[in-house]
Amino acid sequence: MSWVTGADGSPYGVTNLPYGVFRHDGQPPRIGVRVADVVFDLAAAEDAGLVLAAGALRRPTLNAFMALGRPQWTSVRQRLVELLTDPAHRPAVEPLLVPLDAVELLLPFEVADYVDFYSSEHHAGNVGQIFRPGQPPLLPNWKHLPIGYHGRAGTVVVSGTPVVRPSGQRATGEGPTVGPSVRLDIEAEVGFVVGVPSALGDRVPTGDFAEHVFGVVLVNDWSARDIQAWEYQPLGPFLGKSFATSVSAWVTPLDALADAFVPAPQQDPPVQDYLRQTPHLGLDLRLAVEWNGERVTEPPFAGMYWTPAQQLAHLTVNGASLRTGDLYASGTVSGPRRGQVGSFLELTWGGAEPVSVGGETRTFLADGDTVTLRATAPGPDGTTIALGEVAGQILPAR
Incomplete structure (x- = not known):
């Protein structure tokens, strides 16, 4: 009491x-x-x-x-x-x-480096179906390693910071053009904040996750899908992602989530030795996405295929060092149903199936829109833990 x-x-x-x-x-x-x-x-x-x-x-x-x-x-x-x-x-x-x-x-911590993963099988499968119809939804490497990329630490902003609509090159039927993104999206994610660094050349095993990770934040990795689609050939995310990434103002300490660890999904085929985790645990975090105040999806984090401990082990398997303030994010959190997806790309199936938000038919974000991410977790003795929300409003391109 x-x-x-x-x-x-x-x-x-x-x-x-x-x-x-x-x-x-x-x-x-x-x-x-x-x-x-x-x-x-x-x-x-x-x-x-x-x-x-x-x-x-x-x-x-x-x-x-x-x-x-x-x-x-x-x-x-x-x-x-x-x-x-x-x-x-x-x-x-x-x-x-x-x-x-x-x-x-x-912003509660100075961000040293930022890494974003791609660890939801449902999200990866949905994206595969949207962009590669008629082909296997997952690429051959996906179940062998946590896919990720290095993002831009300098554009990580605290919840409540307005997001200016990004401009860049976009593909058209007549070739590329430069202008504001017309397919601006969100990605509902969970981020992990590193406290204790590691030495260059050393690996961090899965069992040392709690010795290095201080706490958890919600993350909205804003995404310009049209800019991303044009630049994504053949390298990874760049300007379609680097304009802004929003994080919670509150860092929930890992100790507060002791009762939220649950068995993670079974992994098949078996993972490499450095990715083995005993016990194999993920986090029972229940996310909610609000679009202009209306709850549109509820992504479940417990179903993420790759766990936070495996992500950290993979991030360092090549000897890359950790620094205090490193932030690594889970990638978009999506469940098996349309009402559990963590992006509007999936919610509207690439824009082909608009949804009603506030009485308006919508696909991607319009200027003036506000998106808020929330999450809860089970606490001790039946209590509920809330993670700090992440909110941001879209401003017109400059």
């Missing part, structure tokens, strides 16, 4: 405690943790000696704290639970609680 008003029964109660960075009352950026509808100012808490983290909580991003490693993450989390549940600490802590609606939420 927490003495904080509204914490008990909230998906942002003391079983969650996501970390973020905020600005309040003209102060520089500060680290905080959310509980119910308030933010606990951890910079002030460390100043007051209530929490000890070697000064890392007095920094303007989470990077220094994330670099401290799991023993320190666990110790601080235990202390925060103590401070927010023991009434004896209320007089010291309550003055450090700031109303959520009074703060500006900022």
Whole structure:
């Protein structure tokens, strides 16, 4: 039980405690943790000696704290639970609680590198059917390794940041033209934030996932399908993806999701040794996609073919090093039904089957549209954990 008003029964109660960075009352950026509808100012808490983290909580991003490693993450989390549940600490802590609606939420960590995977069998199969009709929906390598690409870290933005419609080359019947994308899409994904780095040349085994990954964010990997389709020959995603990737303002610590790990789908054929994971676990995260306030799909993360631990192992199998602040995303989360897909490409079957949104017939995103991603996970004792939402509005091309 927490003495904080509204914490008990909230998906942002003391079983969650996501970390973020905020600005309040003209102060520089500060680290905080959310509980119910308030933010606990951890910079002030460390100043007051209530929490000890070697000064890392007095920094303007989470990077220094994330670099401290799991023993320190666990110790601080235990202390925060103590401070927010023991009434004896209320007089010291309550003055450090700031109303959520009074703060500006900022990008919570400095992004070092960004990698995006392609790990949903349903999404990959749908895309294969849309773009390669009459052929096998999955390419021959898909079930042998987690497909991915390196994205652009500098255009990762915090939830609420407007997204300017990208321009670029697009194919037409008479050759390429340059102009604003007319097939602007979303990709509902889950991202994993690296805290502890690794040395260049070293591999990170699947069993070390929790020693390196600090927490989880929702990700919207905005995608210009027409730009992507023209440039995608023969290399991977480039300008069709790099204009913006939105992430949650709150990083849900991995410890908060201890009750959300579930058996992952069986993998056939058997994977290579470095991808074997014992136990073979994924996360039971339940996503929801809202288009102009209307819920249009509910993608289930538990069905992802490649797990976060396998993605991390594959990312480093060639000796590529991890850095504090690395972000790697799952790829679009899609389930077996149309109402469970994580992109509008799939929802409208490549634009051939428009849907009704707010009484309008739609295929891809129009200027002024807003998309919000939400997610929940099971917590301890039947509670529910909420991940920080990701929202963004489309602005006209410049």
